[in-house]
Amino acid sequence: MSKTSNINRVDGFAKVTGSATYSAEYKTPGVVYACLVGSTIAKGRIKTIDTKKAEWAPGVLAVITHLNVDKPVGYQKAKDKHNFGQPLQIFKDDSVLYYDQPIALVIADTFERMQYAASLIKANYLKEEHSTELKKAADKEKKVETDKGNDYHRGEHDGYKNGQVVLEAEYTIPTEVHNPMELANIIAKWDGNKPILYTKSQGVEGTRKSVAGVFGVPIEDVEVHSEYLGGAFGMGLHTWPYEIAALIGAKKLNRPVKLVLHREQMFTNVGFRPYTIQKMGLGATKEGKLTGLTHEAVAMTSSYEDFMEGTVNMSRFIYDCANVSTRYRIVPLDTCTPIWMRGPGEATGSFALESAMDEMAHKLNLDPIEFRKLNYAEKDLEQNKPWSSKYLLECYEGGMERIGWKNRKNKPGSVKEGDWLVGYGMGTGTFGSYRNPTAVKAKFLADGNLVLQCSVNDMGPGTATMMTAIGAEITGVPAENVIIEMGKSGLPKGPTQGGSATTSSVGSAVHDSCNLLISKVLGLASENPSLKGIAITDLTFSNGVISSKKDSSKKVDLTSLLTANKLEGIEVENQSKGTEEAKKYSIYSFSVHFVKVLVNPNLGKIRLAHVVSCADIGTVINQKTSAGQMYGGAVGGIGMGLMEALEIDHRFGRPINNNFADYHVPVNADIEKQEVFFVNKKDPISNPMGTKGLGETALVGMAPAIANAVFNATGKRVRDLPITLDKII
Ligand code: MOS
Secondary structure (H helix, E strand, O other), rough: OOOOOOOOOOOOHHHHOOOOOOOHHHHOOOEEEEEEEEEOOOEEEEEEOHHHHHHHHHEEEEEEOOOOOOOOHHHHHOOOOOOOOOOOOOOOOOEOOOOEEEEEEEEEEOOOHHHHHHHEEEEEEEOOOOOOOHHHHHOOOOOOOOOOOOEEEOOOOOOOOOOOEEEEEEEEEEOEEEOOOOOOOEEEEEOOOOOEEOOOOOHHHHHHHHHHHHHHOOOHHOOOOOOOOOOOHHHHOOHHHHHHHHHHHHHHHHOOOEEEHHHHHHHHHHOEOOOOOEEEEEOOOOOEEEEEEEEEEEEEEEEOOOOOOOOHHHHOOOEEEOOOEEEEEEEOOOOOOOOOOOOOHHHHHHHHHHHHHHHHHHOOOOOOOHHHHHHHHOOOOOOOOOOOOOOOHHHHHHHHHHHHHHOOOOOOOOOOEEEEEEEEEEEEEEEOOOOOOOEEEEEOOOOOOEEEEEOOOOOOOOOOHHHHHHHHHHHHOHHHHEEEEEEEOOOOOOOOOOOOEEEEEHHHHHHHHHHHHHHHHHHHHHOOOHHOOOHHHHHHEEEEEEEEEOOOOOOEHHHHHHHHOOOEEEEEEEEEOOOOOHHHOOOEEEEEEEEEEEOOOOOOEEEEEEEEEEEEOOOOOOHHHHHHHHHHHHHHHHHHHHHOOEEEEEEEEEEOOOOOOOOOOOOHHHEEOEEEEEOOOOOOOOOOEEEEOOOOOOOOOOOHHHHHHHHHHOOOOOOOOOOHHHOOO
C-alpha cells in the first residue's frame, strides 16, 4: 500500500464546516433574487397569465414570461428534432409540456419580496389531454433514429425460446429522483455579452457549450464556476431551463440574478431515472448452461427530447451465451426529460437481468452463484475482445465468505431467526471503464508546493483527493503541499464528471503531467552548476531535491534551482487520452452485491441484516474515498430496491410525494451492517494507474440482490420495484 492510498478527503474540512462555497453562496454585490412559477397543468396552452399584481408588488424588478421575454438567438437555430441535448426552450411560447413547467420568472430585490410576488401570479390554461403513465402509453413506443447499438442479435434471434428450460418475466422500475442535498442553484450575470455562471453542473465545459449555443456567443466567452457540489448523482449532466432563465433575467436587468429551485421543483424540473418496463427471456440446458438471452426495455422520455440509456447493455456481454437479443424503445410522455441517475440504465437493466438469473437458477435447482459460474464469460462476446482484467470470481468469493453464503438454502423460507424469515441474495454489476481526453497543468512553486489545475469538478466522489494522491505519489511532494484548482472555466480542459470516468481520465492526466514536470525539472537541473556534466538519465528527483543517482552529494534543491533561474515556478500543461492498445480490450469494472434480509411475513417488514458490496475496480487510488463511494452507491441501490418511487397522480399528471417526508430514501437505521471489499488488482491496460470506474458499479446489481434475498426468505418474487411491504404480505 502506498503512503497516499489512505489520505483524508482534502476538501472534507471545507465541506463539513461550511467554508466550501456552493454556487448560490458566492458573495455577489448587487445580486437580486429570482424564482420560477410553474404550470399547474401537465399539457396545454397558457390562455392568459396575469402578472400585473406581481409587477406592482414591492421590490419587484421584473416578471418574465413568454409574452415579454427577449428570446435567446439560439432558440431559432435549434433543429426541429428531438435529439437529446436540446432541452425545453423556456418561455419560448404559450405551450405547456409538463406539470410545473416554468411559466414565469419573478425577480425582486429581496428573497421574501420575490416569493410574495410569485404567489400573486395567476394563469388560465387551455388544457389538453396529457399522458404521463408509461403502461398506458406503451403502444406509442418508438425506436430512436440515432440508436445504432440497442437492436442487437448474436446467434439466433430470441434463441432463448429453444432452451430446454425457458423463463419469461416482466420487470418494472418506477421513476426515481436524484434529489441531492444541495438544490439546483445558480447565480447568473453578464459582463457585456459574456455570460458568467456560478452553477451546479457536473461539467464546466459542457455547460459552457450549452450556454454558448443558446445565447449565440463563443464558447470561450462563457465563464462557468462549479467548484463545490453537494451531490448531483447525474442531474448535473444537463444544462436545465432554470439556468437559462436566470441568464435571461440577468441580461434583462443587467444585474446578477440568484435562482435556487425549491425542493418540490427538484422532483419536476431537473430530470429523474425514467420509469422502465423490461421483458426478459432466458433459455438454458437442464444442467444450467445458458443457451439464449433476450432483454427488451421500454422507457419513458419527454415529448420534446429523446433520452436513452444503457438499460440492455449488460445483457450483451456479462454471460457466456451464444444467442442474445436486445431491444430498447422509448415512449414520449408529458414530463420533463429524464436524465442519467447513478448507475443509470445499467442499474435498471441489472434489476431485470439479475432477477431473471435468480429465477432461472431456482427453476434449475442450482445455487445462483453456481449458475453464474457455469455461464462465466471468459471474454467479451459482444465486442469479441479479451477483458483487460476481470476479477469477478474474486468478488463472488469475497462476498460469499463475508455474508455467510454457506448458511443459504436453495429452498425459500427454510431458514429462520426467531419470527423472522432469513434470505440471502446476490446481484452482479458491471460498468464500462472509460477514459476521456483531459488536460492538466502541473506546476512546482518555489515554496515547494505542487499545483494541479483542471476544469473538472467534483460532485462528491473525491476527485480533488484522487488528484492529490496521484500527484503526491509521483512527485514525492507531501499531500498537504498539493494545491488543487478545479471546477471552473479557464483552467486546462477537463471532462464532465460522469460515467465513472473521472479517475481514469483526470488521474491519468495528473500522472502524465507530473511525470513531464519532473522531466522538465531534471532538464533544468542538468544545466545547474552543482550538477553540470551529469546526464539527465543519471539524475533523480525526490522530496524536492534533484541529485545524481551515482553520487548523492551532488544535488540541488528545487527552490534553489528556481531561484538560480529567476523562476517563480516551473510548469507543464499536457493533454492525456486513451491508447490504441486499450482499444483492443474490453475494459469493464465488476461488482457483486450480497445481502442478508430478515422478513417478518406477518408485518411485511424487511430488515437489511447485512450488506456486502465487492468490486473489481482495478487499482484503488484511495481506500477512504473509494469505500465512501461504494457505500453510498450501495445505499442508492438499497433505496431503489426497497423505497424509492416517485408516485404520479395521473389524473393531473403531477407528483404526489414531491418532498423528503413522502419520498423515502434509506438512512443509517435501515441497514444494520454494511461492508465494502475491493479486489484491488491493477488493470494492465486501462490507464497508467490501472484503475477502472467505480461510481456506477457501486449501485448496479444491488436492487436485484435485495429482490433475490426477499425471494429466498419468503418464496415471493417481486418484479415491480420498490419492494414495499404490501407486495410481500
Ligand atoms: Mo453519472 S449517472 O454519469 O452522474
